[in-house]
Amino acid sequence: MKVIIQKFGGSSVATIESRQAVIKKIAKAKQNGYQVVVVVSAMGRSGDPYSTDTLINLVKRSKQMIKTKELDLLISCGEVISAVVLCSEIEEAGYSSCCLTGPEAGIITDDSHGNARVLEVHPAEVQRMLTQGKIVIVTGFQGRTGDGKISTLGRGGSDTSAAAIGVALEAERVEIYTDVDGVKTADPRMFDDARTLDRITYNELCQLAHEGAKIIHPRAVEIAMQQNIPLKICNTFSDHPGTLVTSGKAIYEQPTQIKDNIITGIAHISNIAQIRIKIEGAAKKNSNVTEVFKLMADDNISVDFIYASLEEVIFTVRQEVLEKAVCILEENKIEPMVRENCAKVAAVGAGMTGVPGVMANIVSALNENSIEILQSSDSYTSIWCLVDQKDLKKAIRALHSQFGLHERADQKAE
Numbered sequence: 001m002k003v004i005i006q007k008f009g010g011s012s013v014a015t016i017e018s019r020q021a022v023i024k025k026i027a028k029a030k031q032n033g034y035q036v037v038v039v040v041s042a043m044g045r046s047g048d049p050y051s052t053d054t055l056i057n058l059v060k061r062s063k064q065m066i067k068t069k070e071l072d073l074l075i076s077c078g079e080v081i082s083a084v085v086l087c088s089e090i091e092e093a094g095y096s097s098c099c100l101t102g103p104e105a106g107i108i109t110d111d112s113h114g115n116a117r118v119l120e121v122h123p124a125e126v127q128r129m130l131t132q133g134k135i136v137i138v139t140g141f142q143g144r145t146g147d148g149k150i151s152t153l154g155r156g157g158s159d160t161s162a163a164a165i166g167v168a169l170e171a172e173r174v175e176i177y178t179d180v181d182g183v184k185t186a187d188p189r190m191f192d193d194a195r196t197l198d199r200i201t202y203n204e205l206c207q208l209a210h211e212g213a214k215i216i217h218p219r220a221v222e223i224a225m226q227q228n229i230p231l232k233i234c235n236t237f238s239d240h241p242g243t244l245v246t247s248g249k250a251i252y253e254q255p256t257q258i259k260d261n262i263i264t265g266i267a268h269i270s271n272i273a274q275i276r277i278k279i280e281g282a283a284k285k286n287s288n289v290t291e292v293f294k295l296m297a298d299d300n301i302s303v304d305f306i307y308a309s310l311e312e313v314i315f316t317v318r319q320e321v322l323e324k325a326v327c328i329l330e331e332n333k334i335e336p337m338v339r340e341n342c343a344k345v346a347a348v349g350a351g352m353t354g355v356p357g358v359m360a361n362i363v364s365a366l367n368e369n370s371i372e373i374l375q376s377s378d379s380y381t382s383i384w385c386l387v388d389q390k391d392l393k394k395a396i397r398a399l400h401s402q403f404g405l406h407e408r409a410d411q412k413a414e
Contacts, residue, residue, distance in 0.1 A: 001130065004029055005174040007039040007140065007162035010051060012177050012236040013082050014044040021236050022086065023093050025177065026135060030095065035130045037169065039140040039162040040086060042078025050081045052141075068113035072142075072152045076102075079139035079158070087137050097135040100125060102161060103150065105136075106168070107143030115154035118143060118161075118223070121168035138165060156217030163220040166229045173230040175242075176216055182233045182243030183208070183215055185405035186266045186396050193406040197264065199244045204264045204350050205231075207382050211267035211346035221245070262358060263349040263403040266396050271319040272304070274339040274374060274386060277329070278312050289313050295328050305344065305375055305386060314375060316342065316386065342374060343392040346384045347399055353380045365402035371395050 006029065008022050022038075029036045046053035055075045059066045066074075083099045090097040106122035129136045140158025145151050153160050159176060166174040183205060184194040202225035209218035215233055224231050225247070234242035277292060289308050296303050296317075301324065305316040317325050319340065329336045352358045359376075362383055366373055371394060375386040387395050400406060 002034050003037065003130065003169050003171045004034045005037045005039060005162050005166040005169070005171050006177060007158055007175065008041065008177045008236060009158065009179075010041045010044050010048075011179045013040055013086060014048060016089075018236065019086055019089055022177070023090055025175075025234075025236065026090065027093070027095065030135070034172070035133075036135050037126060037130070037165060037171075038086070038135060038137045039158055039165065040079060040082045040137060041140050041158040042075075043082045043085075050078050052078050069149060072113045072150050076139070076142045076150050076152055079141050083137045083139045090135055090137070095135055096133060097137060098129050099137045099139070100129070101139050102142035103144035103148075105138045105165060107161060107164060109143040109145055109151045109153070111145050111149075111151070113145075113149075113151055116143060116145070116151040117219075118153070118164045121164050123165060123168045126165065126169065153219075156220070159217040159220035160223065163223040163229070163231070167223055167227045170227070171229060173232055174220075174224060175232045175234055176220075177234050177236040178215065179235065179237065180215070181235045181238060181240040183213070183245075184265065186400050187213070187268065190268075190393055191266075191396055191400060193400065195406060196240065197243050198241075199246070200264060201350055202231075202245060202247060203381060204348055205245050207346075207348045208265050208267045211344070211348060211382065211384070212269035213265070213267040262351040262355055263347045263399075263405065264351070265348055265405065266399050267346045267348060268392060268396060269344040270389060270392060272316045272342050272344060272386075273319050273322040274305075274314065274316050274342050275322075275325065275329075276312055276314045276337040276339070277334060278337075279310065291332070292329070292334065295332060295334075296325065299324065299328055301325050301328075305377060305384065307375060307377070316344070316375075339374065341389040342386055343389045343395075344384055344386055345392065345395045345399065346382050347403070348382045350381050352383070359383055361402055362399060365398040366395060369394055369398045371398065 012022050042052050043050045045051055052075050087097050087099045105126050108120045109116035126136050140161040141153050143151050162174050182196045183200050186194040188194045202221055206218045206221040231245035232242050301321050303315040307314040371391045373385050377384045
């Protein structure tokens with residue numbers, strides 16, 4: 001039995017017209033001989049009647065804070081509505097289908113309500129429905145804890161659901177449908193010349209996702225990578241072939257492809273703030289640094305872009321938690337120096353490993369465009385620079401141009 005998983009996001013299932021495009025994709029897979037499992041998100045985006053954010057806002061008006069366990073019950077409704085509506089329209093189109101919730105599909109999670117992690121998947125009911133020839137529609141974003149409570153998987157959780165089910169069923173591939181043609185070399189909303197990549201490695205896509213590219217949740221990539229299940233990022237509303245995501249070995253073994261790009265894409269994260277704390281005396285360094293990060297962790301404030309020396313410690317936080325972070329530090333007699341309205345831009349590519357001069361090219365490109373680098377760091381596959389928010393678009397354009405990402409692969413080969 002050849003199985004593929006097709007996941008459709010909120011914009012794909014938001015309207016009757018968009019759902020007709022979804023049904024065409026499903027029908028094409030059936031005609032090609034596949035058994036199809038469809039994973040759906042809640043309809044639409046923030047402000048639409050059944051979106052996750054709209055459901056959350058129903059209880060935000062209350063002065064009494066709702067518990068995360070009960071909130072999971074509420075926000076899991078969006079996917080249920082989406083699945084049932086799509087199921088009825090698939091039946092109307094002449095195909096046999098059925099709906100399963102995440103728990104019914106066998107998705108078992110830990111107890112971290114609101115951001116649960118998938119522990120295992122028992123897909124017996126999904127398999128049973130597939131053997132009956134049905135198109136199986138599964139509500140994304142949700143599962144159940146060990147004691148049977150509804151849990152949700154956090155933002156982008158439907159991607160995770162699709163990948164987990166794909167691994168459990170040993171699917172041929174997992175197709176993630178969205179409203180763009182595939183993985184781009186930069187955010188197309190900010191950069192018109194961004195090119196759609198034909199292929200990308202799991203590691204590169206995961207790094208791009210961690211650095212702000214919103215095409216897929218990094219957790220989904222990590223799950224698929226564990227069992228080498230290919231991912232395909234596609235557009236619901238076009239016939240573009242999309243972007244294939246596989247292991248680096250699979251990409252480099254393609255006889256007709258030569259992948260010599262040092263940088264695969266440029267990602268970014270907006271609206272962050274830099275916090276700088278002076279350390280008084282080398283002897284106090286370790287205790288002071290430990291105290292700073294313990295205070296942040298105790299109040300569930302995530303820190304990033306960490307740099308520590310004998311004289312100072314520097315890190316970034318999201319702009320929306322800056323006030324809270326500063327209050328905590330000042331209450332503990334730690335005086336922070338703050339720079340608001342920053343952005344993180346990252347050049348990502350497996351091809352940079354061991355290649356000299358990549359950082360020099362990045363610094364040169366930013367300097368030539370009068371963009372101040374506030375902080376930088378690197379890994380085997382990424383180089384990050386902190387810049388002023390007002391320089392973000394200019395920084396993306398400079399790096400995109402510096403590494404020739406606007407050029408087509410066949411043009412580069414010539």
